Amino acid sequence: MKEISFLDNLVGVFGHPAADNPGVVIQEAAFNDLGIERWRFLTIDVDPDKLGDAIAGLKAMKMRGINCTLPHKLAVLEYLDEISPAAKLIGAVNMIVNTDGKLFGDNTDGKGFMESLSSAGISAEGKNIVILGAGGAGRAVAVETALAGAKHITIVNIPQDEKLAASLIELLKTKTGAAAEYIPWTDAFKVPLDCDILINATPIGLYPNVNDKPNIDYDTIRPDLFVQDVIPNPAFTPFLAEAEKRGARWNTGMGMLINQAAINIEMWTGLKPNKKVMTKAFQSVIS
Numbered sequence: 266m267k268e269i270s271f272l273d274n275l276v277g278v279f280g281h282p283a284a285d286n287p288g289v290v291i292q293e294a295a296f297n298d299l300g301i302e303r304w305r306f307l308t309i310d311v312d313p314d315k316l317g318d319a320i321a322g323l324k325a326m327k328m329r330g331i332n333c334t335l336p337h338k339l340a341v342l343e344y345l346d347e348i349s350p351a352a353k354l355i356g357a358v359n360m361i362v363n364t365d366g367k368l369f370g371d372n373t374d375g376k377g378f379m380e381s382l383s384s385a386g387i388s389a390e391g392k393n394i395v396i397l398g399a400g401g402a403g404r405a406v407a408v409e410t411a412l413a414g415a416k417h418i419t420i421v422n423i424p425q426d427e428k429l430a431a432s433l434i435e436l437l438k439t440k441t442g443a444a445a446e447y448i449p450w451t452d453a454f455k456v457p458l459d460c461d462i463l464i465n466a467t468p469i470g471l472y473p474n475v476n477d478k479p480n481i482d483y484d485t486i487r488p489d490l491f492v493q494d495v496i497p498n499p500a501f502t503p504f505l506a507e508a509e510k511r512g513a514r515w516n517t518g519m520g521m522l523i524n525q526a527a528i529n530i531e532m533w534t535g536l537k538p539n540k541k542v543m544t545k546a547f548q549s550v551i552s
Contacts, residue, residue, distance in 0.1 A: 270303070275326060276533055277307030279319055279341075280334035284310065285472050287498060287550055288332060291526050294546035295538035304534070313340065320344040323363060330362045330533045335468060338401030345370040354440060355408045356432075357401040360529045371532070374402055375409030377525030378495065385516045387491050390414035392461040397421050397454070397479050399430040399447075402495050403466035407433055410462075411441035419457070424449045456485040463508075464493045470502040478503040488512035497522035498551050519547065 278288045292306040311319040316337055323331055333341045338357040342348065345358065349371040352358045358370035382389065389410040396403050396410075399422040407418055418437055422430040430447045437445035448454070456463055463486070469479050486492065492508035492515040500517040508515045523543050530538045 272303065274301075274304045275307060275328040276304070276330045276332075276529075277309055277328070278332040278334055279309055279311040279316070279337050280332075281310055281312055281336060283308050283334070285498065286334060287522075287547055288526065290546050290550050291523065291543045292530065295527070295530055295543050298539050298542045299534070299536050301534060301536070311337065313337070316340055317344065320368070323361075324366055324368075328363055330360065330529070332360050332529060333358055335401070341370065344368065351375065351408070354436070355404045356436070357404050359401065359405070359525070360532070362532055372405050373525040373528040373532075374521070375405035376528055377521045377523075378406050378493075379409050379413060380524040381516060381518075381520030382493065384520055385491075385493075385514075387462065387493075387516075388413070389462070391416050393417045393419075393457070393459050394462045394464065395419045395421060395456060395460045396464045396466050397450075397469075397481070398465070398467035399426060399433050400466070404433055406464055406466050406495070407437060407445075408441070411437050411443035411445075415443045417444045417446075419460075420445065420447050421450045421454050422447065424451060450480070452480070454479075454481040456481065456487075456490065458487075460490060462491045462493065464495070465502075465504050466495050468496070470494070470499075470504055471496050472498045475499050476503060478507065483507040483511065486511045486513050491515070494518045495521055497547070500551060519544070523547065 289306045289308050296304040346367045347369045352372040355372045359374045362369045394415050399420050420430050434445045434447045470477050490513045492513050495518040497518040500519045505515045527538050
């Protein structure tokens with residue numbers, strides 16, 4: 266008799282809120298294309314004070330892994346058995362692999378970001394980079410661009426999170442070859458004349474707050490500047506619209522999302538997904 270298994274292989278995302286996270290559409294499109302029908306991606310809203318319970322549930326249900334999105338990328342570190350060198354350096358984890366109850370954490374946000382930047386024909390090497398935000402995405406982007414040879418990185422962050430920004434600056438200065446500085450975000454930020462790449466690594470503009478945009482002086486955006494958003498939904502944000510008005514080249518956060526999701530799938534399943542299939546599935550739900 267042919268051996269048959271109806272056991273579901275569970276992965277998913279822990280976030281709060283989580284209802285607007287499109288991961289399930291992207292991931293399950295990839296699973297179907299790969300022919301692994303019993304793989305399921307669960308979108309799970311986890312309150313910050315219940316993260317430990319959620320991790321225990323992950324183990325109890327023998328889930329293969331989980332993505333961690335806002336606000337869990339930093340807090341989840343204490344529940345992991347092993348962390349990749351990149352995630353340890355960044356100080357944030359966005360994906361977990363569960364192998365027989367042992368949890369391995371990695372950060373694929375930065376890797377996905379760098380692939381997206383490269384696909385736009387942009388290199389971080391020797392560049393002066395301004396990053397808006399010092400949270401999980403900001404840390405990943407800052408570390409990866411620094412390791413890629415960025416000359417100078419400026420972190421712009423709200424004064425309430427000054428310690429978070431200061432720790433990132435210290436990390437960049439001591440563990441990478443990039444010069445770094447922190448600028449408190451107290452009013453409309455003016456983009457420096459020597460800035461080559463401007464990156465929004467905040468959730469400002471993310472659905473459902475689609476009309477919001479970072480508080481910067483948009484008239485300081487120049488045509489020779491490259492502007493990158495990390496927000497995938499909507500893909501074309503008001504932040505990018507302002508950059509386009511001023512003749513700057515820009516790139517959406519969709520590539521970063523698809524790239525990191527593809528890396529995650531490969532780490533969970535051992536199979537390489539089709540990014541074109543994933544992109545088409547994502548575009549179908551945001552258009």
